[in-house]
Amino acid sequence: MALLPKTPDWAAGLRAEWHPGEEKAQDYLGAFLNDTLEGYATLRDRPAGVSTSRLSPYLRFGHLSPRQVWHATKRAVQTASHEISLADQDKFLSELGWRDFAWSLLFDRPDLASTNFRPEFDAMRWLDEPDMFTAWARGQTGYPLVDAGMRQLWITGWMHNRVRMVVASFLTKHLLIDWRKGARWFDDTLVDADPASNVMNWQWVAGSGVDAAPYFRVMNPVLQSEKFDPDGEYIKKFVPELRHLPVRALHAPWQASPAELTRAGVRLGETYPCPVVEHRFARERALAAWKASTG
Numbered sequence: 001m002a003l004l005p006k007t008p009d010w011a012a013g014l015r016a017e018w019h020p021g022e023e024k025a026q027d028y029l030g031a032f033l034n035d036t037l038e039g040y041a042t043l044r045d046r047p048a049g050v051s052t053s054r055l056s057p058y059l060r061f062g063h064l065s066p067r068q069v070w071h072a073t074k075r076a077v078q079t080a081s082h083e084i085s086l087a088d089q090d091k092f093l094s095e096l097g098w099r100d101f102a103w104s105l106l107f108d109r110p111d112l113a114s115t116n117f118r119p120e121f122d123a124m125r126w127l128d129e130p131d132m133f134t135a136w137a138r139g140q141t142g143y144p145l146v147d148a149g150m151r152q153l154w155i156t157g158w159m160h161n162r163v164r165m166v167v168a169s170f171l172t173k174h175l176l177i178d179w180r181k182g183a184r185w186f187d188d189t190l191v192d193a194d195p196a197s198n199v200m201n202w203q204w205v206a207g208s209g210v211d212a213a214p215y216f217r218v219m220n221p222v223l224q225s226e227k228f229d230p231d232g233e234y235i236k237k238f239v240p241e242l243r244h245l246p247v248r249a250l251h252a253p254w255q256a257s258p259a260e261l262t263r264a265g266v267r268l269g270e271t272y273p274c275p276v277v278e279h280r281f282a283r284e285r286a287l288a289a290w291k292a293s294t295g
């Protein structure tokens with residue numbers, strides 16, 4: 001269809017990462033069932049390495065159907081030479097369930113891409129700060145986990161689920177920017193961009209959605225980073241300018257000592273940004289905005 005980009009060719013990272021088509025999709029499904037399903041329930045929140053199926057683009061474009069994945073999973077559990085726990089199987093199958101739930105929700109409420117599921121959010125006073133949005137989209141917020149996620153998205157067209165939650169929370173709560181802007185960016189950049197899953201999940205994180213995470217639960221990007229990328233492997237891969245910092249400082253470079261920064265070749269504000277907003281301030285501002293809008 002002559003749609004591949006040429007000048008500039010920005011798709012090299014996508015080509016390296018993804019091999020479209022049914023045959024490859026089946027290979028990846030097989031590899032996931034053999035190697036990654038065991039332990040999925042406990043490891044799926046780790047963004048470094050392969051901890052999930054990465055089947056979302058294939059499901060999105062119909063290279064695989066959810067039914068095929070469901071039945072292949074059931075078969076693999078019965079025939080596996082090693083034991084796959086019920087927890088691993090159930091957790092994975094329930095994720096497929098979320099996908100279908102998102103579609104049934106959109107069927108019921110076709111306006112969900114533009115409208116808050118919970119109308120009390122209509123009064124929310126979102127900020128209009130294009131510079132902040134650009135810092136977020138380009139992975140230049142000064143919070144390494146957020147930046148790693150946004151750069152993974154830009155380079156590969158995909159982002160790990162845990163990090164999607166962190167970056168979405170950061171945009172809607174730390175930066176107080178409307179979830180619809182974030183959803184549009186994801187829609188433009190994700191290889192698995194799905195009209196139903198994308199909107200349901202953005203609204204879920206923002207707090208405006210069905211069965212949503214409460215707005216007052218503001219994810220702390222440093223604690224999330226320490227918990228889910230404890231060795232900083234994910235950060236080092238996508239934010240390589242920080243890779244020589246000690247692990248502790250990788251999660252919050254502004255807490256590193258001047259000597260640690262010098263040794264690692266990091267100059268905050270030059271080679272890597274200072275945080276665009278301070279966590280405690282941002283949290284309180286978000287809570288105040290939420291209280292003001294919900295009365």
Ligand SMILES: Cc1cc2nc3c(=O)[nH]c(=O)nc-3n(C[C@H](O)[C@H](O)[C@H](O)COP(=O)(O)OP(=O)(O)OC[C@H]3O[C@@H](n4cnc5c(N)ncnc54)[C@H](O)[C@@H]3O)c2cc1C
Binds near residue numbers: 059099193
């Ligand atoms: C803000 C935000 C936006 C998102 N946008 C999309 C999107 O546009 N398209 C998309 O497919 N997923 C989206 N998700 C859900 C989830 O992040 C991806 O489905 C998942 O990361 C894909 O990786 P995987 O195939 O390795 O998932 P696995 O963990 O292996 O899960 C298997 C399959 O289950 C489905 N699934 C898993 N988690 C979810 C979920 N939370 N909601 C709906 N379906 C799920 C996917 O089809 C996935 O391929 C979004 C999540 C968030 C927090």
